Amino acid sequence: xxxxxxxxxxxxxxxxxxxxxxxxxxxxxxxxxxxxxxxxxxxxxxxxxxxxxxxxxxxxxxxxxxxxxxxxxxxxxxxxxxxxxxxxxxxxxxxxxxxxxxxxxxxxxxxxxxxxxxxxxxxxxxxxxxxxxxxxxxxxxxxxxxxxxxxxxxxxxxxxxxxxxxxxxxxxxxxxxxxxxxxxxxxxxxxxxxxxxxxxx
Numbered sequence: 001x002x003x004x005x006x007x008x009x010x011x012x013x014x015x016x017x018x019x020x021x022x023x024x025x026x027x028x029x030x031x032x033x034x035x036x037x038x039x040x041x042x043x044x045x046x047x048x049x050x051x052x053x054x055x056x057x058x059x060x061x062x063x064x065x066x067x068x069x070x071x072x073x074x075x076x077x078x079x080x081x082x083x084x085x086x087x088x089x090x091x092x093x094x095x096x097x098x099x100x101x102x103x104x105x106x107x108x109x110x111x112x113x114x115x116x117x118x119x120x121x122x123x124x125x126x127x128x129x130x131x132x133x134x135x136x137x138x139x140x141x142x143x144x145x146x147x148x149x150x151x152x153x154x155x156x157x158x159x160x161x162x163x164x165x166x167x168x169x170x171x172x173x174x175x176x177x178x179x180x181x182x183x184x185x186x187x188x189x190x191x192x193x194x195x196x197x198x199x200x201x
Contacts, residue, residue, distance in 0.1 A: 002119045005031040005048040007039045007065070008081075009057050013104070017052070017111070024112050036060035040068045043076055049119045052111075053098075055082040055089060063089075063096050070097030077118045081111070086199025088139050090125065100124035139200045140182045148175040150201055153192040 004027055008014035014032055021027045031046040033039055036057035043051055051069060053062035060068075066078045079100035080093040093101050100118040102111065103126055114124045141149065144165075151161045158172045165172070176188055185191035195201050 001028050002026055002050060002115060003028050003030045003046070003048040004115060005029075005033070005039075005043055005046060005051045005076075007033045007036070007042075007051065007057060007062065008054045009034050009036075010054075013054075020108050021112065021115070027112060027115060036062070036065060039065040040072065043069050043073055047073065048076055050077050050079055050115050052079050052081060052115065054104075055080060055093070063092050063098075066093060066098045067096040077121075079114055079118050079124070088199045091139075094125075102126055139198065141179060141195070141200065145175055145179050145182075146195075146200065148172060149179055149192060149195055152176065152188055153196065153201055 004021060006014060006017050006021070006029055008017060011034065014034060018029050018032060021029050030048050031042045033042050036059035039051070039053065039057070039060060039062070051066075053065055055062040057065070062080055062082075066080060069076050069078055077099040078097065079102065080098045081102050081104050082089060083104045090101050100114050100123065102114055102124070106126070117124045147165060148161055151164060156164070158169050158176065161167070162169045162172045167175075176191075179185075180188060180191050183191045183194045185194055192201070
């Protein structure tokens with residue numbers, strides 16, 4: 001029997017995933033969580049064979065949780081699922097130690113099969129997305145630059161970004177200037193558009 005933890009913040013989606021998995025004779029859902037901060041504690045408590053993690057969780061996101069699981073309980077294999085699959089998200093998931101990566105609109109049978117394959121030690125990646133990831137441009141921005149750009153994308157002014165990220169206004173302006181230059185953008189708004197289109201935000 002393969003034990004599974006399901007982490008998904010949307011109640012209906014989580015319930016549907018669990019109902020689907022519980023129909024399988026060889027899969028047992030041993031834990032479910034709806035908040036990212038609960039993923040790692042639940043994994044350490046229940047020690048599942050496979051953790052199925054949504055990327056967009058509140059608090060700790062699924063990719064950060066995948067990295068922590070790989071470090072703290074490497075015997076637990078991680079299958080990342082997302083509704084907004086981009087080559088950059090795939091790269092980050094694999095870099096975090098995920099063994100599998102699937103889109104949420106995959107046929108239900110594929111999820112159960114992916115869990116079995118991941119539990120058996122295989123790597124499972126959506127083929128179309130893998131092909132796109134090979135040809136997509138590499139994200140040139142650092143994590144800190146992405147933090148700054150995400151806040152700028154939400155409409156925050158440099159003073160707000162500085163206060164939120166505990167930086168000086170001058171440092172934020174320097175980051176924004178570097179971002180515009182690295183992306184070959186005309187201005188901050190153009191940089192947001194370029195990064196969003198590439199799936200980096």
